[in-house]
Amino acid sequence: MVRDTTIGSRAFDILIIVILIAVTITCVLPLWYTLAMSLSTKSAAAAGQVSLWPVGFNLNSYKQLLQDNQFFVSFWTSVKRVLLGAGLNLLIVPLMAYPLSKTIKDFRLRNVLMWVLIFTMLFNGGLIPLYLTVKQLHLFNSIWSLVLVGGAQTLVFNVILAMNFFRNLPRELDEAALVDGAGPWYILLKVYVPLAAPVLATVSLFSIVYHWNEFLYGLVFMTRQEFYPLQTYIQQVVVMLDPSTMSQDQLQRMSQLSNRTLNAAKIFIAMIPVLVVYPFLQRFFIHGITLGSVKE
Amino acid sequence: MKTKGFAKHYYLMLLPGFAWLAVFGIFPMFGIVLAFEHFSPVKGMFGSDWVGLENFRYMFSLNDTKSIFVNTIFIAIMKIIANLVVPLVFALLLNELRIVVMKKWVQTIVYLPHFLSWVILGGIVLDLFSLDGPANQILHVFGIDAINFFGKASLFPFLAVGTDVWKEFGFNMIIYLAALTGINPALYEAAGIDGASRMRRIWHVTLPGVRTTASLLAVLALGNVLNAGFDQIFNLYNPLVYSSGDIIDTWVYRTGLLNMQYELATAVGLLKSVVGFILIGISYFAAYKWTNYRIF
Numbered sequence: 274m275v276r277d278t279t280i281g282s283r284a285f286d287i288l289i290i291v292i293l294i295a296v297t298i299t300c301v302l303p304l305w306y307t308l309a310m311s312l313s314t315k316s317a318a319a320a321g322q323v324s325l326w327p328v329g330f331n332l333n334s335y336k337q338l339l340q341d342n343q344f345f346v347s348f349w350t351s352v353k354r355v356l357l358g359a360g361l362n363l364l365i366v367p368l369m370a371y372p373l374s375k376t377i378k379d380f381r382l383r384n385v386l387m388w389v390l391i392f393t394m395l396f397n398g399g400l401i402p403l404y405l406t407v408k409q410l411h412l413f414n415s416i417w418s419l420v421l422v423g424g425a426q427t428l429v430f431n432v433i434l435a436m437n438f439f440r441n442l443p444r445e446l447d448e449a450a451l452v453d454g455a456g457p458w459y460i461l462l463k464v465y466v467p468l469a470a471p472v473l474a475t476v477s478l479f480s481i482v483y484h485w486n487e488f489l490y491g492l493v494f495m496t497r498q499e500f501y502p503l504q505t506y507i508q509q510v511v512v513m514l515d516p517s518t519m520s521q522d523q524l525q526r527m528s529q530l531s532n533r534t535l536n537a538a539k540i541f542i543a544m545i546p547v548l549v550v551y552p553f554l555q556r557f558f559i560h561g562i563t564l565g566s567v568k569e
Numbered sequence: 570m571k572t573k574g575f576a577k578h579y580y581l582m583l584l585p586g587f588a589w590l591a592v593f594g595i596f597p598m599f600g601i602v603l604a605f606e607h608f609s610p611v612k613g614m615f616g617s618d619w620v621g622l623e624n625f626r627y628m629f630s631l632n633d634t635k636s637i638f639v640n641t642i643f644i645a646i647m648k649i650i651a652n653l654v655v656p657l658v659f660a661l662l663l664n665e666l667r668i669v670v671m672k673k674w675v676q677t678i679v680y681l682p683h684f685l686s687w688v689i690l691g692g693i694v695l696d697l698f699s700l701d702g703p704a705n706q707i708l709h710v711f712g713i714d715a716i717n718f719f720g721k722a723s724l725f726p727f728l729a730v731g732t733d734v735w736k737e738f739g740f741n742m743i744i745y746l747a748a749l750t751g752i753n754p755a756l757y758e759a760a761g762i763d764g765a766s767r768m769r770r771i772w773h774v775t776l777p778g779v780r781t782t783a784s785l786l787a788v789l790a791l792g793n794v795l796n797a798g799f800d801q802i803f804n805l806y807n808p809l810v811y812s813s814g815d816i817i818d819t820w821v822y823r824t825g826l827l828n829m830q831y832e833l834a835t836a837v838g839l840l841k842s843v844v845g846f847i848l849i850g851i852s853y854f855a856a857y858k859w860t861n862y863r864i865f
Contacts (some may be wrong), residue, residue, distance in 0.1 A: 281766075281767075282767050285665070286665075286667065289662050289665050289666055290666070290668070292662060293663065293675050296679070297674075297675050297679055299735065300678055300679050300735070300739065301678055301681070303690075303693045303697060304681075304693070306693075306703065307693050307696075320701070321701030321702065321705075321706065324703055324706065365585060365586045365589065368582045368583070368585065368586060369582070369583055369586040369587075371579075372578075372579035372580075372582050373583075375579065379572050379575065379576075380575075380576055380579050381576070386587075389587075390590070391864060393590050393594040393595055393598075395846055395849050395850075396598065396842055396846045397594070397597070397598065397842055398598040398601045398835075398838070398839070398842070399600075399601070399821065399834075399835055399838025399839060399841070399842055400818075400821055400822060400825060400826070400834070400838060401603060401821070401834050401835045401838060402597040402599075402600020402601060402603060402614065402835060403593075403600070404826065405600060405603075405613075405614050405831070406593070406596060406597045406600060406614075409613070410592075421589065422593050424589070425589055425592075425593035425594045426593075426594070428586065428590065429590070429594075432586070456575075456578070457575045457578040457579065457582075458578065482684050485686075486684075486688070487686075488800075489799070489803075489822075493826060504686055504689075505688075507688050507692065508688045508804065511688075511692045533696070536692060536696075537696070540689050540692045540693060543688075543689055544685060544689055547684050547685055554680075554684060555677060555680065
């Protein structure tokens with residue numbers, strides 16, 4: 274790098290630092306504000322006195338949250354969904370990516386199947402046909418509707434990511450294994466999968482975040498609140514206050530006190546799993562999303 | 570090479586994944602026949618009476634549909650432009666930053682909002698911009714009366730674009746940063762020896778270095794002209810802002826699943842899917858022609 278020490282350049286450096294710090298702060302400040310809100314007293318929150326520091330620090334909203342049974346039921350539903358969804362994704366992705374990483378010479382239908390996959394990724398019948406399909410399959414109120422419908426929509430992208438990774442592995446590996454008499458399953462499990470750890474970690478993290486964050490299918494396929502995953506539950510009680518879906522008991526609690534601090538507590542707790550996997554996401558996903566763009 | 574007979578194993582490996590996609594990706598596509606039917610719950614998706622283009626005729630006779638298409642395209646195009654430009658500017662600033670530690674920290678933090686759901690961020694944003702929220706507190710300091718930000722139809726599209734850029738600019742920046750690190754440092758040194766100032770180096774070395782990436786992203790973004798972002802709009806809007814903020818996907822959700830007008834919602838969804846598919850097709854083809862970009 275060329276060193277540049279003119280006054281103009283120094284001033285430019287300082288300007289950049291100031292702008293970057295300001296922008297970076299705006300990314301975390303709203304999250305911090307939510308935490309401060311959840312730790313404030315209800316009256317201060319309702320009066321709009323909370324800004325960057327909790328007013329009258331207390332844990333009442335978290336205590337109140339502990340009594341909200343549905344929150345924990347939904348939390349558990351989301352955990353199950355993430356485990357099933359990410360597990361299935363991790364199983365199916367290498368199984369699909371490996372054959373599709375072969376050239377057309379080794380696997381004649383490869384390109385045809387690839388186009389079918391691309392088509393399912395780019396075209397869909399819309400929400401209503403999907404809704405009626407799930408209804409016909411009797412999967413309403415079942416966690417499998419969340420796992421399978423959402424998973425199918427993110428599967429192709431993950432397969433393409435892994436496939437491009439497989440294609441960039443040296444071909445000599447394949448050839449050496451073949452000379453030793455290895456079959457396709459052995460090559461996949463003992464040669465490709467161990468080498469594909471970074472890309473498999475990437476698609477798993479994508480899958481975890483997707484299943485944790487997705488809320489619409491919970492809303493559409495679950496007819497009763499008790500089956501809602503966490504994001505759907507929060508969407509219904511925090512973002513969209515619809516009195517018609519609330520139980521008598523909830524309505525009463527609503528009217529008794531401002532729910533602002535409790536809502537902030539719910540939002541903050543729902544954020545924690547993402548914050549926990551975030552450092553790992555950091556490590557893998559940058560590599561992961563640029564993987565797909567590099568081709569031989 | 571001894572790969573004869575491998576193909577049948579390849580099919581076996583692909584079978585579970587394709588079965589999954591067949592049920593939850595491909596089968597629902599056939600449900601688009603609903604758009605040409607008069608749906609009866611008893612006769613089901615494939616047995617209802619055929620009415621030809623009746624649903625489409627009805628769709629174009631509604632005032633709603635025109636406005637949701639206009640809203641969708643307006644919000645989507647603003648988002649496309651802002652999400653191309655803002656991350657580029659930010660990536661350029663970050664590229665000029667000479668403090669490596671700070672660079673890492675800034676990157677780590679600005680990616681975060683991308684991984685949080687719109688349920689969570691919607692809850693936070695609505696609170697920030699509520700009548701007694703921080704945004705209005707700041708206005709109050711300057712003696713400006715409180716504004717009901719998310720109750721004003723004239724503001725809604727811009728708030729949607731602004732908050733979307735806030736959530737995504739860090740993530741969108743990654744591709745640009747990858748392109749920037751790919752620029753040969755010798756070019757900067759050569760420009761420096763020729764006496765180019767810092768600004769001229771940005772202009773003549775850095776910008777041409779990201780030109781291909783930027784145009785590729787711009788072309789690929791074409792496929793999103795009808796995607797205004799369901800998750801975001803759904804969590805931010807309310808009946809007060811339907812006139813400017815209701816988009817195709819939210820309208821399809823309400824019309825189809827809340828008002829049970831399955832055929833009409835399917836027809837609108839189908840129109841969106843078909844136009845979107847054509848746009849993506851064109852954009853991929855153009856990207857392939859100009860920059861040799863391939864999906865697989």
